[in-house]
Amino acid sequence: MRILSAILFAFLLCFADNNISAVTENDAISDDSGVIQSVEVNQNIASIKSQLDGINSTLRTNVWMTRYANYSTYQKIQNELEISENLLKRASKDNKKNSELVKKIQNLKGQLELLKGYENAPFSDMLAAPDVDMSPRITNPIALISGFSYMRKIRNEKDEYARQISELDSVIASLREKEILLVSLVENSTLTENLQSQIDETRVQISEFEGTKQIADTTFDVYEKRADEAIVATKNEIKLQVFNTINIAVFLVIIIAISFFFKFIAKKTISDNERFYTVNKFINFINFILIIITLLFAYIDNVTYIVTVLGFASAGIAIAMKDMFMSMLGWVVIIFGGSMRVGDRVRVSHNGVTYVGDIIDISVLRMTIFEDVTMATYYENRRAGRIVFIPNNYIFTELMSNYSHHGMKTVWDGIDVVLSFDSNHKKAVYIAKTITGKYARGYTDIAKRQMTRLRSEYSIKNPNVEPRVFTFFEPHGVCISIWFMSSSHATLTLRSTISAEIVEAFNKEDDISIAYPTQTLYYGKKQSPKPHSELEQDI
Template sequence: MKQLFASFLALSLLFSLTYAEDFDYLDKKNNTWLQVYSNSLKAHNLDDEIKILKNEIQRASGKRKAELTQLLKLKTSKRKILDELPQSFYGLLEKIGVAHDAKEVNIIEYLFKNKNNNFNIQNRKLTLLEKEYNDAQEYLNKELNATQSQEKKDTKKEAQLINAIDFFDNAKDLLEHKKEVLKHSKEAYLHELKSYEITQLPRHGINIAVIILIFILFHFLKHFIIKKAKDEDQLFKIKKVLNISFFLVLFLVLIAFNINNIIYAATLIGFIAAAITISMKEYLQSIVAWMHLSFGGSVKIGDRVLLYMNNNPIIGEIIDISPFKMTIYESINNTTSLQLKRAGRVVFVPNNYFVTNYVYNYTHDKMKTIYDLIEFRIPFASDTAKVEEITNEITLEVTERYMEVASKQYGHLKKRYDMRSRDFRPRIHLIPDPIEPCFTLYVWYVTPYHQIMELKSQLSQKIVKRLHKEGIEFYVKK
């Protein structure tokens, strides 16, 4: 049995070496056809070897089975490598060709004739393949004559060459057929171009002329109106109206030109709609935001709002909400006093800002009061209990009437949202300062949004005077 296996293994190795040399002459020429034919023969022989090995493995056992399995893996790997190479003349010629659809002919294709260039490239490729095919046939015939003229006949190689020459002769029809298909495809393409020139091109020329005429008319109209207009704001509005009107008219004209071709018209409408959406994205967002603001109830005319534009705070009353912008009148308050140092300006904010940014509403629904804060610094040695008592007494006295108002307003807000009950009494806190050796006295109190500065001034004066009267000093940084 061991001798039988050794003989089989030797024969297999010998067969592999013979196989490697059998078709070596086909790879000597740098020729695509010969390489494809050689790949096909090698793949066929490997398939036969793999089939034999699989049958032997089923009958084998032990060490012999393991060795045969390793040999099978080697052959299978070689076969996979061959699968990555072309193995048929049909696959070689299949890459030559240009897909053509008569419906694709349009003014762009007519002007640049891109497919015609592709046809010329494919024809040059096919000419090169035809030359290589003729060289391959000539080479095989020379090899056959040389083999037959030898004193010691190589019958195996001679039979292989005869089979190869017969195979190449039969493949000649594939090459001729591909030439005919490419020729007829190009003729059909040129015919469609000529047909387009006679039937479609004049109509498209008229369409382009009409579009150019519309553009010229709008240009002269805009120039005439600009010369007549004197107010700069009015001129800006007129320009905007004219630009929008021009695009709308152009849009309608393009639809009218292509109304007979529903699919083309729908595609055109889609492209134009996408272009308008991209170019007027902010305006469209502003219109959507305007609808949300008008019907959503988050803000309305008369509300006081705080927002940040480029990290700069803007606070004031909303005096107008239009489809594209919101107009805010800047008010006098803590923010304008401490940071901006100015107020009374009219600010225009695009509506789309309210879609992607935070907006602080001081007067949402019926809630017209907010918490405000006053800060003082008290030395550690001060009587903090007394400070807290005096501050709470004065703050309660000044803001008591607003506490009841805030409580009623909060009741309306509570009906709309899921909120807990809240007490609007003053909040007094003494917190150690993280830097200086003193307490920071925080006085939180409720105040109407439109009286923030007045009430802060009144309350601050009363607290300071009362604490001084009681002998309590404020901390001063040395």
């Protein structure tokens, strides 16, 4: 019996040892798993902290956490400053300790000065919505650029504000995740006091950021409505301006098309190039005026205001710009009166200087003349080929001659030849008239046709255009004046030809001598003058 009891006791002792070792092994495994879990949680917390601090792959600093950290730092420094100041008040007269406290207080005040912007409401600047400027007035096509720029600016500001709120959501989500990890870490750690302080700090941050989030959402809703209204208003302005621009463009195209139509008709009906040029210029001027008036009424808000201002300023403008207005009036007279046209050969005299040339352009303010080689350049100027600008108001104040008015292409030109008194004058007149008739016959026929057309417009007493020869008694001989029709644009050519032919023909005749200044000397015995009495007796 005793033996059986001893065996049973030994068996129970062995079983108890096995159970104790098993329990110890399980406890060790449990402790190891808890350590591994704590390491993973700490790694997750460190990763969240890096994200909140902005130390991640995007290298983008988290503005919300930065401002909150500065705010927290300011509060901590403020508390430390209050403690140091209280210690300084209660400190003994130990100069060394007092100097250290004074330096510390000065250092803390300097830090507070740097962080002064974070004293209160660290997110006030970030929560403030951007100002929505008044949408620009789009009154012309160029203002469309400002309209599109305004919309792009509003959209960018709204997107930036929405991005900041999105970052705030990410911060809150990260803080909540951090809170959960810290709570789980408390369950597996003995350092509950330190972890609990971190949890409390995280919960304070969550509360602060959630309150900020509510304000941000409300502010963004109000701002978004204002921004959308501004964008819609600008879009409507742009659409209206585009529609108006299209209408104006269509109207201008119609005006230009009508001007081309009139030019086409003028080209088909007007054979004279000079007259077509004048009509073309007039059509261009009317076209330009219509375009300007259209643009003024389309893009100037208050046209009556401009008319009123011009009405008050018209007197001063009329005095200050008298010559210009006179030139414009002269242009109207020239265009509608038909006294001058492009291509006409004209002669202008001003201040004793004479210019002869062809009109190459007539603008609103002046005529442009190309100076040709003529008798005026031969006898007076000795210059030609110049471009002369004649103000249109000269038709009222200066003498202007038109050599080719109303389609006339010929003018009278004359050559004077002085013969000696003993020359055969009748023979010379016959020769001169024959040569002149021969070379001027073509221009004479042209002049006859033009004269017939000109007499329908004007009262011309002597329409005869045949060459004329006149004989005049001069102190040094008999002057034969030969007159003939010549081209109004090339008088010197025919004059030179006829002069050379007449000189050559006269030189062939023995009884015709061209006179020139001469002196006669008499040689003989000098006779004494008779007394006055003898002269009376002779009488």
